[in-house]
Amino acid sequence: MEPKQHHVVCFPAPAQGHINPMTNLAKLLHSKGFLITFVHTEFNFDQQAISRGQDSPFIHGINGFYFETIPDGLPKDNKRGAKEHPDLCRAMASGEEPKNALRSLLRKLLASSDKPPITSVILDAQLNFAFEVVKEFDIRVFPFHTASACAVLGYLHYNELVNKGLFPLSGKNVNNGILDTPVDWIPGLFKGAKLKHLPSFIRSDEDEMMFINYNIVSAENAVDSRTLILNTFDDLEYNALQQIKSKIPNLVTIGPLPLLCDQQPQIQQFRSNLFTEDSNCLNWLDQRSPKSVIYVNYGSLATLTYDQLTEFAWGLANSNQYFLWIIREDLVNGETRVLSKEFMDEIKERGMIARWCRQETVVKHPSIAVFLTHCGWNSTLESVGEGIPVICWPFFADQSTNCAYAFEEWGIGMEIGDEDGDVKRTRVEIVVREMMEGEIGEKIRVRALELKNMARIATRFGGSSCNSFEELVKWLTLGVSCD
Structure with a gap:
């Protein structure tokens, strides 16, 4: 009897800076024998077809690496450029269409006779709506935050900033120099860190509180999962990582992902740009x-x-x-x-x-x-x-x-x-x-x-990121965290 193949669903947030690291992680897992279903929004999948060409593996997939799509909740005529990105965030955060589409996709994959059952889902840590959906299916979720550890540490303390009455930091508050307020009560940040050094969503006005609340919920999801994948390495962000571990005990530090990919000669070489490259x-x-x-x-x-x-x-x-x-x-x-x-x-x-x-x-x-x-x-x-x-x-x-x-x-x-x-x-x-x-x-x-x-050193055999990736492979094989 052949060994069971493990099926991992990977779903990045629909932006280039989120798609690239998720693609690298998915390719690494595929090189280890996992069957991968990679979920794009319909718009981004079409952009991939334009930028990569109709013959690209990103369109047809390769053996054991498949692509699925769901709608993002925006009308088709929305350009979804930089100017419209807030609209995309709102549609993905609160729209029923993406949620229902993801629910239908998971049902289809679970009922498939052509693919093994889903054993784990790796979700972009900022896709809160997807966390809600996957929980309904009792599938193990592994959040992947594509920001730095020092930024994640800031997100983990957003709720405390709200409790201290520091939101929103716009208009009069900013002009009065409040952004220069020290945040020495957040352990793990560099000496001399101030409010202006935290992720900038704290500067949102009252109409943009959605982004603050969204990141608070995202942080809570990661804490509840007790596991978080980060594209970093231990020696670079040691202090921040130690503090995150006090809230999320199972940290998977696998960066820099491009270097880790370089260590795998069998890895697929297709790319994930949404824009056409100029050679x-x-x-x-x-x-x-x-x-x-x-x-x-x-x-x-x-x-x-x-x-x-x-x-x-x-x-x-x-x-x-x-x-x-x-x-x-x-x-x-x-x-x-x-x-x-x-x-x-x-x-x-x-x-x-x-x-x-x-x-x-x-x-x-x-x-x-x-x-x-x-x-x-x-x-x-x-x-x-x-x-x-x-x-x-x-x-x-x-x-x-x-x-x-x-x-x-x-x-x-x-x-x-x-x-x-x-x-x-x-x-x-x-x-x-x-x-x-x-x-x-x-x-x-x-x-x-x-x-x-x-x-x-971190990404070579025996290095911290290489070892952490192997630990992730073990957890995904089991479909559970290593608590």
Whole structure:
């Protein structure tokens, strides 16, 4: 008799920064013999078909790795871009359509004669509606939080911030400097941490309290599960992880996931971008000298005003450095114009502009010296894994937390924005030059290489992340946590 194959359902939140790490985890589990059902929203699955092509494994699946879809609750004509992302969050949080569709999908999978029964579900920790549904089926849930441990620690204390009367932190409260209030009562954060260093949903106004409450419920779900998967490694976020363990005893730290995937030669190589990649990026980088290029990318959701884009553009131009700049189609909010002809003429010998790229490959490229980033966790951890210093300009969510740690705790970056989070071309030029040519930049580069070595050790055989992944495999095989 053949051994029973274990069937794991993986369901990420419908955003690029959540899909990528869940895809890497699903591919790792598939390489260990698990049958995987990967759940997309219908819209994102269609985007995958456009960006990857109809012949992509992401469309048809491969042996033992299948794709299913559910609606996200938004009308078909909604663009679901950065501007509409709050609408998507609300629809997924409170709409009945996604909930009923997931319920029907689980029934179908459980009744299937072609696939083994579902033994476990790995859910994005922020899909609260999905937790409700899966509980109805008595299937073991493993939450996967795609943020940093230090940000998760902040989310775990959101309820206490509410009890202290600190919400909402907008308008008059912010102007009175309340964001500079120390949070030394939250153990595990870096010394000197303030309210402004916690995930930015605390700055929501009364109309956006949904996001605060949503994260409070998400944290409660993780605590109730007594298990949490994190894309990090022990030596990077040790203090935060120890405090999380006091609330969630079974922590699975398996990062950086791209490095862990590199350790598995049998892993499937298909990718998960929602945007069409520009292969000319790599051709252009191949023509540059080692450690000579600044890579600039603000992620899949951040938006800029036209004035911010202009200041950033001329700061880069005036730095006189080579740069690869990713400018999404919807990066500039409400503007059809993007970069002036004068700017393009100025940087034609030094700059490459593209709409999207395969970031994991770009960050690994030998010509990349610095990553100018929004400090999303995937970008931050990919930089750590490759020893690339960062210039930080955070926008929202956990990005302010990651930026603070990169600068204050890990010593691998510099912050570029002013006190209001805005940016000026002079500051851009100064920071870029310092990171590329200055003494501070040299110290940061040395520290970044130290963290790279730590990340490599963690993901090799016998390392903390490798061992933690093997423990997860054991738990998934049993379908229970290791209490």
